[in-house]
Amino acid sequence: MGISERKEREKDEMRKIILDAAFEMFLTEGYSGTSLREIAKKIEYSPATIYLYYKDKDALFFDIQARCFKNLLAAYSDVVKIKDPFDRLRQMGYAYMKFNIDNPQCFNLMFLHNSPLTEFKKENRMEKHGNAVGFLRDTIHECVANNQVKGSDEMILRLEVWGLTHGLTTLVINNSYKAMGLTKQQVEKHIKVCWENFLMNIKA
Amino acid sequence: MGISERKEREKDEMRKIILDAAFEMFLTEGYSGTSLREIAKKIEYSPATIYLYYKDKDALFFDIQARCFKNLLAAYSDVVKIKDPFDRLRQMGYAYMKFNIDNPQCFNLMFLHNSPLTEFKKENRMEKHGNAVGFLRDTIHECVANNQVKGSDEMILRLEVWGLTHGLTTLVINNSYKAMGLTKQQVEKHIKVCWENFLMNIKA
């Protein structure tokens, strides 16, 4: 069965070729700014060919989004090594906010773009997202187990951490801080203070 | 100059007719799900006619977004009457989160949709947004002046409040809570606890 294996491999390679070209375009032009025809032109194939490897644009976008989540997880590579749970939590927050602010289009593709996902896709999307979520869950669990934080309701802590870091990130990315009369440098310094304030407040 | 005034009035009325039809469609179908052709069909005019009243789709969307912000401000109508600044801040948080969760498409149109705004539009968008921002600014200023909160850095407080409430809202709207294994009822209860926790932490 060597041939069918090679075919499968070739199919994966072709998908990678499409994905590589598409990822760059999605990242710079966004979802609606990226057309399948331009992707096809870039990889020197007919637009119809893409449909042999992806059901439709959303199926392709699904893999694009997966790559964004993968990159986000990769941004945690140094953080996972940190032994102390509370310090790990602190650095997780910084890593999350830094990655998103440095990759605003990635952020848009991961969270802001609401494509009409099927239920299956939603489940699956959460599975991808789940790795990062699980990492936060475990870290907070350790913080509670070590009595390093005040409260003991882990779910509330997770929501607070995720809500605050995600919200502060959004504030920077969609330029809402401008309505407060701040520059980007200022707001980036401020959100660090916000994060440290929060940590101080929950610290045991 | 009665005629030119009437003409101006008629122009405004026509704009309102377009906007009313468009608003409903944007709210149910989102930005990309709403086409100018369908708006035109709904108001029984040619698609080209819309261009006599709006430069392009983004110009129309700009007014749609303004209406969303107006509705958000209207959701504060009861809150503005509250005398005690800290309690007003508390209810502002609830009002903000409730409005957005009850009107997720409005939230999407206000914050999630990144249309390629011109610099002018960005400025102007902030001006609209500014009313809500100003209300928060004033309330926090009063809280600090009354010594009702611990910190004295008003900008930090504003970012914390906005970041947390906005982040928690996002969590509910884009279904991210599902990745935590929660139901909508659960997460809505939890975000209230988060908000109360936060208030408790900053309270003097």
Next chain:
DNA sequence: GTATTTTATGAACAGTGTTTAGTATATTTG
């Protein structure tokens, strides 16, 4: 070497935002 499956595409379909030439209608002018 022929038959069959796989892979790729050109052309078409239905939709989009937008522009333009041309037509009725309304207003102003002589």
Next chain:
DNA sequence: CAAATATACTAAACACTGTTCATAAAATAC
């Protein structure tokens, strides 16, 4: 009032979009 002008409107076209399908070419199976 009639002619000239300005306004309101639209049908048709342009250049796109995602997507489908019949057809042609290549690879595999028998």
